[in-house]
Amino acid sequence: xxxxxxxxxxxxxxxxxxxxxxxxxxxxxxxxxxxxxxxxxxxxxxxxxxxxxxxxxxxxxxxxxxxxxxxxxxxxxxxxxxxxxxxxxxxxxxxxxxxxxxxxxxxxxxxxxxxxxxxxxxxxxxxxxxxxxxxxxxxxxxxxxxxxxxxxxxxxxxxxxxxxxxxxxxxxxxxxxxxxxxxxxxxxxxxxxxxxxxxxxxxxxxxxxxxxxxxxxxxxxxxxxxxxxxxxxxxxxxxxxxxxxxxxxxxxxxxxxxxxxxxxxxxxxxxxxxxxxxxxxxxxxxxxxxxxxxxxxxxxxxxxxxxxxxxxxxxxxxxxxxxxxxxxxxxxxxxxxxxxxxxxxxxxxxxxxxxxxxxxxxxxxxxxxxxxxxxxxxxxxxxxxxxxxxxxxxxxxxxxxxxxxxxxxxxxxxxxxxxxxxxxxxxxxxxxxxxxxxxxxxxxxxxxxxxxxxxxxxxxxxx
Numbered sequence: 001x002x003x004x005x006x007x008x009x010x011x012x013x014x015x016x017x018x019x020x021x022x023x024x025x026x027x028x029x030x031x032x033x034x035x036x037x038x039x040x041x042x043x044x045x046x047x048x049x050x051x052x053x054x055x056x057x058x059x060x061x062x063x064x065x066x067x068x069x070x071x072x073x074x075x076x077x078x079x080x081x082x083x084x085x086x087x088x089x090x091x092x093x094x095x096x097x098x099x100x101x102x103x104x105x106x107x108x109x110x111x112x113x114x115x116x117x118x119x120x121x122x123x124x125x126x127x128x129x130x131x132x133x134x135x136x137x138x139x140x141x142x143x144x145x146x147x148x149x150x151x152x153x154x155x156x157x158x159x160x161x162x163x164x165x166x167x168x169x170x171x172x173x174x175x176x177x178x179x180x181x182x183x184x185x186x187x188x189x190x191x192x193x194x195x196x197x198x199x200x201x202x203x204x205x206x207x208x209x210x211x212x213x214x215x216x217x218x219x220x221x222x223x224x225x226x227x228x229x230x231x232x233x234x235x236x237x238x239x240x241x242x243x244x245x246x247x248x249x250x251x252x253x254x255x256x257x258x259x260x261x262x263x264x265x266x267x268x269x270x271x272x273x274x275x276x277x278x279x280x281x282x283x284x285x286x287x288x289x290x291x292x293x294x295x296x297x298x299x300x301x302x303x304x305x306x307x308x309x310x311x312x313x314x315x316x317x318x319x320x321x322x323x324x325x326x327x328x329x330x331x332x333x334x335x336x337x338x339x340x341x342x343x344x345x346x347x348x349x350x351x352x353x354x355x356x357x358x359x360x361x362x363x364x365x366x367x368x369x370x371x372x373x374x375x376x377x378x379x380x381x382x383x384x385x386x387x388x389x390x391x392x393x394x395x396x397x398x399x400x401x402x403x404x405x406x407x408x409x410x411x412x413x414x415x416x417x418x419x420x421x422x423x424x425x426x427x428x429x430x431x432x433x434x435x436x437x438x439x440x441x442x443x444x445x446x447x448x449x450x451x452x453x454x455x456x457x458x459x460x461x462x463x
Contacts, residue, residue: 005369005448007027013152013153013321014093014153014157014321016150016153017150017154017157018151019352020145020146022144022203022368023145023146023154025199025203026141026145026199026200026203027157027158027161027262028199028266029192029195029196029198029199029200030138030196031159031160031164031165032192032196033096033171033189033192033193033195033196034161034162034164034165034169035168035172035192036169036188036189036190036191036192036193037164037165037169037189038068038165038166038167038168038169038170038172038173039148039170039172039173039176039185039188040068040103040169040173040185040189041166041169041170041172041173041219042173042174042177042182042185043173043177043182043183043185043186043189043425044124044182044186045061045064045065046063046182047064047106047110047120047181047182047183047186048060048061048063048064048065048117048120049061050181050182051110051117051120053113053117056117058119060117060120060121063121064120064121064124066402067121067122067124067125067128068124068125068127068128069128069131069402070128070398071126071128071129071131071321071399072128072130072131072132072135072394072395072398073123073132073394073395073396073398073399074129074188074395075128075129075130075131075132075133075395076132076133076392076394076395077395079129079130079133080391081386081388082180082386083133083342083387083391084391085387086387088136088137088140088141088144088386088387089137089141089200089201089203089274090137090201091130091133091134091136091137091140091387092134092137092138092141092196093137093197093201094130094133094134095130095133095134095135095137095199096134096193096194096196096197096198096200097133097190097193097194098126098127098129098130099127099131099134099190100190100191100193100194100197101190101245102123102124102126102127102190103123103124103127103186103187103189103190103193103240104187104190104191104194105123106120106123106183106186106187106190107181107183107184107186107187107190108187109123110181110183111183112253115183117337118165123426127434128267129390132391132394132395132398133387133391133394135390135391135394136386136387136388136389136393136394136412137388137392138158139155139158139374139377139378139390140386140390141200141203142154142155142158143202143241143383143386144383145203148378148379151375151378151379152321152323152371152372153320153321154322154369155371155372155374155375155378156317156318156319156320156321156322156368156371157317157318158371158374159367159368159370160313160314160317160318160320160367162370163313163314163317163367164310164311164314166306166310166313167307167310167311167314173418174187177219177236182247199232210312211421215284222310250389252431255273259385259388259389259392260389260392260393263380263381264422264442265376265380265442266376266377266380266381266389268438268439268442269332269362269373269377269380270393270397271396272332272333272431272435273373273393273400274338274396274397274399274400275400275431276336276339276369276386276428276431277397277400277401277404277409278400278401278404278406279340279404279408279424279427279428279431280339280401280402280413280424280428281400281401281402281403281404281405281408282404282405282407282408282412282420282423282424283343283408283420283421283425284401284404284405284408285408285409285420286307286404286408286411286412286417286418286421286424287302287414287417287421288421289412289417290417290418290421291305293416293417294416294417295352297352301352304356304393305355305356305359308356308359308360308363309359309360309362309363309410310363311360311363312359312360312361312362312363312364312365312366312367312369313363313364313366313367315364315367316363316364316365316366316367316368317367317371318367318432319367319368320367320368320371320372321371323368323372328372328375328376328379329376329439330436331368331372332369332372332373332376333432333435333436334432334440335366335368335369335372335434336364336369336428336429336431337428337429337432338365339364339365339425339428339435340424340425340426340427340428340429340430340431341364341425341429341434342358342359342361342362342365342425343358343362343421343422343424343425343428344422344425345358345421345427346358346418346421346422347418347419347421347423348422349418350463354358374390377389377390377393377405386431408420411423
């Protein structure tokens with residue numbers, strides 16, 4: 001079967017993506033790095049336990065997991081002045097190279113007998129310091145490479161790759177760990193990032209890397225100006241920047257957060273996503289205790305819950321490409337509410353088969369959320385600001401899960417696992433209702449007189 005015949009077997013929304021040479025070259029490398037990260041979820045924790053001093057494994061485990069994730073939020077704020085102006089491809093390549101080198105040092109140091117816990121934590125922290133910028137570069141590069149109508153399908157493929165890695169990666173790590181040390185699994189993750197760095201260097205957005213800095217009078221500049229064509233200060237700043245002028249204060253590390261604060265719609269998307277992830281945190285803590293305390297089952301059932309959730313999320317993520325015809329905001333709010341309703345049966349004393357079905361359905365509903373969220377940012381953000389705003393988004397969201405998880409312990413002591421799962425679901429449904437009310441109220445306000453384009457968002461289609 002020829003590649004052209006294979007492409008025709010794909011759903012209509014995905015066919016143009018696999019006809020795009022750059023995206024087709026980049027996607028396998030991104031998927032490989034996602035799989036490597038999925039394996040590292042197990043490998044980082046396991047290796048921490050192996051090298052920890054006696055009686056200190058819990059402390060090192062928590063520190064290692066935090067070091068592998070949280071420095072990305074700090075890097076998004078500290079390095080804004082240096083990195084905001086870099087093209088998306090260079091940001092993604094820089095993050096990939098740093099992760100390849102520092103994670104690659106872990107198996108080397110382990111093999112040499114030099115992997116002290118302090119060195120291990122330092123290598124993990126250094127490898128993640130540009131994670132927010134690398135993630136922003138990934139989605140910004142896709143936005144530059146593809147036409148606006150192709151972005152949702154592309155984002156769906158990227159988010160489905162992450163969901164699949166959460167299912168496949170830990171299972172593959174468990175299988176390989178019977179043969180090799182977890183240090184070598186981290187080395188495989190480093191190798192995947194080295195491959196990604198090479199592939200990114202071979203990909204160019206239309207018009208070359210300079211596409212991230214629109215020139216005066218260019219189409220990108222006009223689009224950015226249109227998108228920023230409101231009476232807000234941020235709109236004026238973004239439009240000026242897109243036209244090639246200087247932006248006062250744009251080089252400050254907090255520039256992305258400042259723009260988000262002055263763009264109500266983008267701030268609304270970020271707030272919805274933050275609270276959605278925050279409310280998910282207690283459920284993640286409560287589920288294992290629900291399995292052991294309420295259902296009196298073991299790790300096998302817990303693994304089945306997460307495997308079915310992951311499978312549903314992959315299928316739901318792939319289905320996101322077909323949602324382009326629907327308004328993005330209502331669909332996004334519907335996903336939030338749907339996930340909340342999927343958790344409510346846990347609090348009603350439903351049996352394990354029923355809650356397994358609900359959790360699978362919850363994964364299917366949740367699957368398109370990440371792709372839709374990124375698509376809203378890509379469509380609403382001026383092109384010259386996209387990497388900065390996405391980096392600020394990543395930095396903010398890195399705090400949501402840990403805060404929610406930390407809250408889960410006290411809530412379980414107060415309400416029990418079953419009650420926390422139900423409360424998380426009800427609160428998530430309430431979040432969707434509040435989001436819908438705010439959205440309806442904002443759309444009823446008189447729109448400001450547009451400077452460019454046909455409305456406050458210029459040529460971008462409003463959901």
